[in-house]
Amino acid sequence: MSSTLRTRIDPIKIALGVFTVLGLALTGVAGYALLSTGGGSVLISANTAVALLSGTSLVVFVLLASKAFERRMAGRGH
Numbered sequence: 001m002s003s004t005l006r007t008r009i010d011p012i013k014i015a016l017g018v019f020t021v022l023g024l025a026l027t028g029v030a031g032y033a034l035l036s037t038g039g040g041s042v043l044i045s046a047n048t049a050v051a052l053l054s055g056t057s058l059v060v061f062v063l064l065a066s067k068a069f070e071r072r073m074a075g076r077g078h
Helices: 002-008 011-037 046-076
Strands: none
Touching: 011 046
């Protein structure tokens, strides 16, 4: 059973997706840090920015996971 599961889930694609999302989130945090220390007018607090990034990444993850499971279930003929 576990070998069948491994053929369905590609760990390289999952790792690439996770690191892409993390890279985008960290780029956003770095951009925010540069703006806030450079004297730019940033209207949201750091806690709000982190909450927005975390929430967005969670929503993206859930959407991608549900699409992946939907495709797998459609392939089973149910």
